[in-house]
Amino acid sequence: MGEVHHHACTLCEAICGLEIETSRGRVVTIRGDKRDPLSRGHICPKALALKDLHEDPDRLRSPMRRTASGWEPLTWRAALDETARRLRAVQRAHGDDAVGVYLGNPVVHNHGALLYGPPFLRALRTKNRFSATSVDQLPHQLVASLMYGHQLLIPIPDIDRTRFLLILGGNPLVSNGSLMTAPDFKRRMAAIRARGGKVVVVDPRRSETARAADEHLFIRPGTDALLLAALVREVLREGLARPGRLAPALAGLERLPALLEGFTPERVGPRVGVEPAALRQLAREFATAPAAVCYGRMGVSTQAFGTVCHWLIGVLNAITGNLDRRGGALMTTPALDVRAFTGRGRRGRWRSRVRGLPEFGGELPVATLAEEILTEGDGQLRSLVTIAGNPALSTPNGRQLERALERLEFMVSIDLYINETTRHAHIILPPTTPLERDHYDVVFNALAIRNYARYSRPVFDPGPDARHDWQILLELQTRLERARGPLRGLGARARRQVLGRLGPRGLLDMALRTGPYGDGLARRGEGLTLRRLEREVHGLDLGPLLPSLPAALRTESGRVELTPEPCIEDLPRLRALLEVPPAPASPAPGEPLLLIGRRHLRSNNSWLHNSARLVKGKPRCTLLMHPDDAARRGLSDGQRVTVRSRVGELVAPLELTRDVMPGVVSLPHGWGHGRAGVELSVATAHAGVSVNDLTDELAVDPVSGNAALSATPVHITSA
Secondary structure (H helix, E strand, O other): OOEEEEEEOOOOOOOOEEEEEEEOOEEEEEEEOOOOOOOOOOOOHHHHHHHHHHHOOOOOOOOEEEEOOEEEEOOHHHHHHHHHHHHHHHHHHHOHHHEEEEEOHHHHHOHHHHHHHHHHHHHHOOOOEEEHHHHOOHHHHHHHHHHHOOOOOOOEEOOOOOOEEEEEOOOHHHHOOOOOEOOOHHHHHHHHHHOOOEEEEEOOEOOHHHHHOOEEEOOOOOOHHHHHHHHHHHHHHOOOOOOHHHHHHEEOHHHHHHHOOOOOHHHHHHHHOOOHHHHHHHHHHHHHOOOEEEEEOHHHHOOOOHHHHHHHHHHHHHHOOOEOOOOOEEOOOOOOOHHHHOOOOOEEEEEOOOOOOEEEOOEOOHHHHHHHHHOOOOOOOOEEEEEOOOHHHHOOOHHHHHHHHOOOOEEEEEOOOOOOOHHHOOEEEOOOOHHHOOEEOOOHHHHEOEEEEOEEOOOOOOOOOOOOHHHHHHHHHHHHHHHOOOOOHHHHHHHHHHHHHHHHHHHHHHHHHOOOOEOOOOOOOOOEOHHHHHHOOOOEEEEEOOOOOOOOOOOOOOOEEOOOHHHHHHHHHHHHHHHOOOOOOOOOOOOOEEEEOOOOOOOOOOOOOOOHHHHOOOOOOOEEEOHHHHHHHOOOOOOEEEEEOOOOEEEEEEEEOOOEOOOEEEOOOOOOOOOOOOOOHHHHHOOOOOHHHOOOOOOEOOOOOOEOOOOEEEEEEEO
């Protein structure tokens, strides 16, 4: 009989509870934990890949150095010493900002990396910081800062009590929610309908969620902001704005009618591909529902009007009385209040050297990374640290970035694999796997549809020669600070000693005890501590989301800012789209089609394709196209086609379907493993192509700097 461990899945935002049975140091089974109050026994196929990740023979288990004859192993001391020495050498020769950092998505699934990353970044002293945020949710965070006063004060859809759920550019049946931690979304969506509610999806593709919804509206990619402007205007014009008890706390409500004048359903409808009557009906149904919430995700974030989209979503929820309302959009009260340890999110304190894109929250948009390396002159980026990221596949114009990585004087990657990005590194420092470390969801508990907390002990002992991410970061921080000379004063030295002595577990305990449910560090208090949470092996339900505004706001005015200036200043650019003639339903063969991405339940960006169980079956890296567009181009189902954009081209198999609207094609994100030097045996056998060999690094949302990965113009011809 094996041993049963209770853990959390760390592979996506759903944070499902798991029961993992082990025997003789190996995983026997992985099941959903039925007693977990958030996930209720639900898991998706990705959870089983935790076994594959832990046992993967391709996974690195010691530091590696790239040489002319191949990769060679290093001791940890040698690898860390060389890394710190070479980083400091670049900075001495060219300045602190000659070193850059890229943080990948897995960092937010790792509380050790989250807690020890900021001190490491401070020791590095560079302004050239980048992350997956700016190819993902940056507009969410910017709008949260502008409207509510903090980048992580993000309203979460209360889907367990809503009566009308409007989804734009999201596919939570596959993602289990994103910036809306909602495991088992299928049952939750069915419950909305069972209580007499309605789900409407607006998307250029009839996604898995759209097929299960009550209503699906196709929309032309990149035009969601027009649709949202029309909905808000219609609610205001029809006298359906009922902000309720929050009315005194809404600043700028009186300005909205004039600002949105002209965005009529008649003018907007032909440009977005939705009938004016359908827009009016949608506005009326949303505004008159007993409780409604509008939720937008990747499809509206990664487009040229990403910030305006999320601003208008916030406005729509607020003016209909659904902000801070049960069944609407509510703020969470997490046990570890991550907002207390992060900045509110300021914008534009500095700008990128080449293109002048704005910083937000201490980071520059990653769409500028390649040009900062390739463009010579003062301030040129000459060295790079990547932490758990694969920007060669996840950022726009990936081929250009790969050419840039080849030019770096020194690159180090904290990563488990030699992948499309890390193959360019000079040194790779491999951390432990998710099953070898303890776990607490710092970020996703703050985005969950219920207040919830769970702490998981490690399933396996990593062994004496392994290093956790936090240990690697702390040791690099120590070496970098020593290389700069003796520390001035006791403060910095004391902080480093405290970090080393407490470890993530000690820091986590302090944060929980000083949080909203904690004991306030009292010796005999009754509040939450890590030790008490540890005994709750199935997770701890802290109750449903509750109204908290205006008290929770952190704006200078103490009110919800409905008309933040950066969004208002971008409205003329949106209004200019009303002057552009509507696009034809099915473009002529010489005209471009618009490329969008998509995701699959058995994929997780670029880093689970080395699991044989997740890539088996029918190939998924296909180009979806409407049959009418294919017929006009003389193309047929299954043939190989060339897809060309401004920045590059690739060849992919064609899959015809009426699940994409005419004029739109779709490639999944995260593939493209056929690069030379990649040491991922399963992934390279199912290589696929990278959609980001086509996306354009010059296409960004100018307000936030977020990459506009959606609506890339492409031409399709037979290969």
